[in-house]
Amino acid sequence: MAAWDLSVTVEDLGSDAPPVTISVDSGLHVGGVILKLVEKTQIKRDWSDHALWWEQKQRWLLRTAWTLDKYGIHADARLVFMPQHKPLRLGLPNGITLRLRACFSSSVFQTVMGICRMLNIRHPEELSLLQPVEEKKKKKDKNSAEEIYDLTEVPLSSASRPCLYNGMPAHFADSPEMEAIYKMLSVTQPPPSPEVIAKQYRAASVVDKAHIHGRWLDSSRCLLQQGIQENSRLWLRFKYFAFYDMEPKYDVVRLTQLYEQARWAILLEDIDCTEEEMMLFGALQYHISKVSQSEPQMLSSSAAMDDLETALQSLEVKMEGESSSASEMLENMTAPELNDYLKIFRPKRMTLKGYKQYWFKFQDTSISYFKSKEESIGEPIQQINLKGCEVAPDVNVTAQKFLIRLLIPAPEGMNEVYLRCENVRMDL
Incomplete structure (x- = not known):
């Protein structure tokens, strides 16, 4: 060779x-x-x-x-x-820019899964990467320098869910600076000023909107195949608005970023909505901003540990009990009873007898019937065990026929018994 x-x-x-x-x-x-x-x-x-x-x-x-x-x-x-993993500048819906390591060799779908795993965002299939709009070059302003938060030192984990510590991923609990970054991800930002909104890019026509949505990256191809280089800037956005399993306790970052994306989409007129919908969202925005100012959304260890201790104590009480064991609790439990007058009929060959009324008592898996209500304290005329029985309703409202057909197993075969109710309410 x-x-x-x-x-x-x-x-x-x-x-x-x-x-x-x-x-x-x-x-x-x-x-x-x-x-x-x-x-x-x-x-x-x-x-x-x-x-x-x-x-x-x-x-x-x-x-x-x-x-x-x-x-x-x-x-x-x-x-x-x-x-295969290189730094990438990632713009989030709330306007924060992160610098983190992303996989350039896997498909964009797998890359987004890794990013969401790092940021503690569940259901990454809802999100994708979007190339930002190319803005016109302006004179450099020293005061308008973009602040970038560095997460390149965060190790990439292959676990499906990150290990939580103090209510946040463990890599965000390493230092106060990392905790501050996670707080910015999980707490809504204050309402932007009109000057900030005016500086943002805004689609002027339907063609511009189509141009923006044409910048979504192909989920089946890797970043390098789509011309994305090291330290390139991309946006992480919710692309598929079909949300599943929203849980405020575990989806703090996910819900915050979803809210921020919806807010900016309305402010920049990216989506069409009625005046009533805008007023409703404005009321929600006012409520969320007040709550976030009065009660910081930072997940504290005490709240998480209190919930865990409460759950464990409740489980311990249920399993052990303070005054009685589980067996005693089961013994003290009684099954509900149903009592009423019904008519019974046993079809036999060469018989002319019809339905006869008795006092019936339904309890557990047995039916007992007595001659009258007063005699229900004593021994029943017969007790029918319903285990192995076939039960079928025979109802005809027009003919006022409300029957319950029982097929009771016996050594000689199946015995047929009919129970007749006076009206439909008794049958139910």
């Missing part, structure tokens, strides 16, 4: 560094190419997050067991050896 030289650009060496040339053959797998690159660079570091990017085909070579021949790579291929 003939060997040939393959040039690979190693991003960690710098933009001015020349490509690294290694000798390969078509039967060499991608993992072997990476191993040769690491050995030739002679840089001791963790390379586990790095992978090969094929520029001409715009695809990642993530299957390290595949050979170069299987991928179709030849000597003219331009490969880049780079990290």
